[in-house]
Amino acid sequence: MELKWLKDFVALVEQGSFSKAAESRFVTQPAFSRRIRSLENWLGVSLVDRDKYPTTLTPAGEAFADHARQLISQTYAVRNQMRDIQSAREQLLIVAQHALAVSFFPPWMKTLEALTDGALIKVESGNLHDNVEAFLSGNGDFLLCYASSDIFSQLQRDDVESLQVGVDELVPVSGVNEGGLPLHAIVEGEPLKLLGHPAESFFGRLLQRECLSRLPPELDIHLACENALSEALKALVLNGYGMAWLPRSLIRPELERGQLVILDEPLHSLDLSIRLYRLHQPACSAANQFWNYLQELYNQE
Structure with missing residues (x-):
């Protein structure tokens, strides 16, 4: 029996549906359903009445819900005690x-x-x-x-x-040329090279919703590279490969030294x-x- 099965079952009890519970547990619904099945197989009883909709617990499932919560709490309590002893x-x-x-x-x-x-x-x-x-x-x-x-x-x-x-701020930045001007900025008739966060990442989703989706439709954005690490994007920007939105706290020294500059509207910053x-x-x-x-x-x- 695995601890995650107990947490899955408690999530199912609290969310009231397999789809919502699976989302809260960061797994696909088929994988979540298999884990509930595994718990039922280990216990030797059915916890969910699959002939009813919406999701309904069996009498055994109703009785096991509180036990599952207690087992989770006790497991963590024992773990903390063992760590303190060690x-x-x-x-x-x-x-x-x-x-x-x-x-x-x-x-x-x-x-x-x-x-x-x-x-x-x-x-x-x-x-x-x-x-x-x-x-x-x-x-x-x-x-x-x-x-x-x-x-x-x-x-x-x-x-x-x-x-x-x-607090922090995502700011659009570019490296600079010898004259201190941005290497990548909005120039009419030229694409803007973007070094981006993956679309499925936290920053990627946030930027798509709050920044990229609000840019003028005539602005040509060329996605040159993606990387989930802001540190890696920072290195690429400093080497002149494109512009990127980066946390201000991560690039404060480079901004103060003039190695990076914040780009103007319609590219805007985002509070964090x-x-x-x-x-x-x-x-x-x-x-x-x-x-x-x-x-x-x-x-x-």
């Missing part, structure tokens, strides 16, 4: 987006050190989809990411709480919120203390 020094695991791990986290570390009471701070970075999957699976005390409620609704749950810990998330589940004392300190800190600002 290490005399408490640890905080923060799952962070690549760009924030590079740009936002290093200066923020000064704040963290003053609040963690000597606990070891561990950071694991990755793309947002994988980060959220890991976080919601309990593989991390906190999730640090850019926030957009309508694009990433999976985090809008009763068992998830968050704090805004910073940086949030720290945590799950309502048993956590180590250092994680709880750290969260309480952050609440006091950011509520005072």
